Amino acid sequence: MILDLPRFVTTERVYWNELQALLDRLRLEPNWRMSIPEIERLHYLYERCSADLVRLDTFATEPQLRAYVESLVSRAYAEIHETRARAGKIRWGAFIAAFPRAFRRHLGAFRLAVGLTLAGCAFGWFAIRVDPDAKAVLMPFEGLMGSPAKRVAQEESAESAKTDRLHGQKASFSAQLMTHNIQVTVMTLAAGVTWGVGTIILLFYNGVILGAVAADYVGAGYGQFLAGWLLPHGAIEIPAILLGGQAGLVLASALIGWGERATRAERLRAVAHDLLAIALGAAAMLVWAGIVEAFVSQYHQPVLPYSLKIAFGVLEMAALTIFLARVGRE
Numbered sequence: 001m002i003l004d005l006p007r008f009v010t011t012e013r014v015y016w017n018e019l020q021a022l023l024d025r026l027r028l029e030p031n032w033r034m035s036i037p038e039i040e041r042l043h044y045l046y047e048r049c050s051a052d053l054v055r056l057d058t059f060a061t062e063p064q065l066r067a068y069v070e071s072l073v074s075r076a077y078a079e080i081h082e083t084r085a086r087a088g089k090i091r092w093g094a095f096i097a098a099f100p101r102a103f104r105r106h107l108g109a110f111r112l113a114v115g116l117t118l119a120g121c122a123f124g125w126f127a128i129r130v131d132p133d134a135k136a137v138l139m140p141f142e143g144l145m146g147s148p149a150k151r152v153a154q155e156e157s158a159e160s161a162k163t164d165r166l167h168g169q170k171a172s173f174s175a176q177l178m179t180h181n182i183q184v185t186v187m188t189l190a191a192g193v194t195w196g197v198g199t200i201i202l203l204f205y206n207g208v209i210l211g212a213v214a215a216d217y218v219g220a221g222y223g224q225f226l227a228g229w230l231l232p233h234g235a236i237e238i239p240a241i242l243l244g245g246q247a248g249l250v251l252a253s254a255l256i257g258w259g260e261r262a263t264r265a266e267r268l269r270a271v272a273h274d275l276l277a278i279a280l281g282a283a284a285m286l287v288w289a290g291i292v293e294a295f296v297s298q299y300h301q302p303v304l305p306y307s308l309k310i311a312f313g314v315l316e317m318a319a320l321t322i323f324l325a326r327v328g329r330e
Contacts, residue, residue, distance in 0.1 A: 009065065012052050016072055019045040023075045046076035097328030099281035102274035103243065104324070106250045113203055113245035120207020121214070128215035138212040148220040155225075155300045171294075178290035181237055185244035185282050189251065189275070196252030203245040210238070228306035231313025233293035239320060240285040247278045285320075292316075 022042055025032060034042070053069045103110065127134045135145060184206075191198025217226040254267040262270070296309065 008052075008055070012048075015045055015048050016052075016069065019049055019072050019076060023072070023079065026079055042076065043080065046073065046080060049073050049076065098273070098277040099328075100324045100326075101328040102277040103246070103281070104328075105274060106246055106278075109249040109253070110242065110246040112249055113199075113242045116200055116203040116245070117207035117210070117242060120204040120209075121211035122207075123204075124208035124211025124213075125215040126211075127208075128212045129219060132216075135212065135216065138208055139216075144213060144216070148217045148222045148225075152222050152225050156302070174290045174294035177293050178287050181240070181286045181289065182283050185241050185286060186279070188241060188244035189247040189279055192248035192251030193255065194252075195255055196249055199245055199248030199252060202248075203242075206241060224306050224310075225300070227313075228300065228304075228309040229297055232296045232309050232316070233289045235313040235316040236285050236292070236320060237289035240282040240289065243278050243282040243285075247275050247282075250278075251275060 019042075022038075022045065049069060050073050053066070053073050056066050056069060124138055127138060139145070184202075188199055188202045188206075191202055214226065217223065250271050251268075254271045255264060257264065257267060260267060296304065296312065300306070
C-alpha cells in the first residue's frame with residue numbers, strides 16, 4: 001500500500017490541530033473540568049493520532065512531521081493516563097472550616113487562656129483602684145497616662161468633631177495596628193516553646209492592661225466611652241490574642257507530653273495543622289480589627305454615637321461566636 005503523504009497530512013492535520021488545542025488548554029487551565037463528551041473527544045483524537053503515528057512509521061516520511069505527531073500522542077497519553085493529583089482550586093470552604101474546627105478541638109486550652117487573661121484583668125483592676133499612680137507601670141502607653149475626663153472632653157469637643165485627625169493616614173495607621181497586633185499574637189503563640197511559661201505571662205499581662213484601663217475609665221464614670229472605644233475593634237482583637245494564647249498552650253502541651261507514649265516529634269506533628277489554622281485565623285481577624293480600629297473606633301460622639309459603636313461591637317462578637325461554634329460541623 002502506497003501512502004499519499006500530502007493528502008494524508010491534509011486530511012489528518014485537522015485532527016492534529018484539534019488535539020493540540022485541547023492539550024494546550026489543559027496545560028494553560030489546569031483546573032478545567034472537562035465534560036463527558038469532551039473527554040470522549042480527547043480519547044478519540046488520541047486514538048486517531050496514535051494510528052496516524054503508526055502509519056507514518058510504516059513509510060518514509062519527514063522526521064519533523066513524525067516528531068510532531070509523536071509529541072501530540074505523548075502529551076495526550078500523559079493527560080489521559082496521569083495519576084498525579086492536579087493542582088486544583090483552593091477549596092475555600094475547607095480552608096475556612098479548618099479554623100473553627102481546630103479551635104473546637106482545643107477548647108480546654110482556650111478556656112485556660114481566657115482564665116489567665118481574666119485573672120490579669122482582676123489584678124489590673126484591683127491595682128488601679130488601690131493605687132491610681134500605678135498607671136505608669138501597668139499601662140506603658142502615652143495616650144492612657146492622662147486623665148480619662150480630659151481625654152473624653154478632648155475627643156468629644158467640637159473641634160475634634162470637625163477635624164479628621166487621621167485624614168490621609170487611615171491606611172497606614174491601620175497597617176501599623178495590624179502589624180503590632182499580629183506580632184503580639186504570634187509572640188504569644190511562639191512563647192509556647194518555653195513549655196507555656198511565656199504564653200502564660202503574656203496572657204496575664206494583656207489582662208492586666210485591660211483591667212487597668214477598665215478600672216481607670218469606669219472608675220472615672222466613662223464606661224460608655226470605654227465600651228464605644230474598645231468594642232468595635234476589641235470584639236475581634238481580644239479574641240484573636242486569646243486564640244494566639246490557645247495555640248501557645250497547645251504547643252506547650254505537645255512539648256510536655258503529659259505522660260503520652262508518643263514521641264515529642266509525633267506530638268508536634270499531630271498538632272501542627274491545628275496550630276497553623278488557628279494562627280492564620282487569628283491573623284485574618286486582626287486584619288479586620290485593624291481596619292475597624294482605624295476607620296471606626298477612633299471616631300467618637302458626636303461623629304459616631306456610642307450606641308451605634310457598641311451595637312456594632314456586639315454584632316461582631318455574636319458573628320464570631322456563631323462562626324467558631326457552628327462552621328465546619330459535620
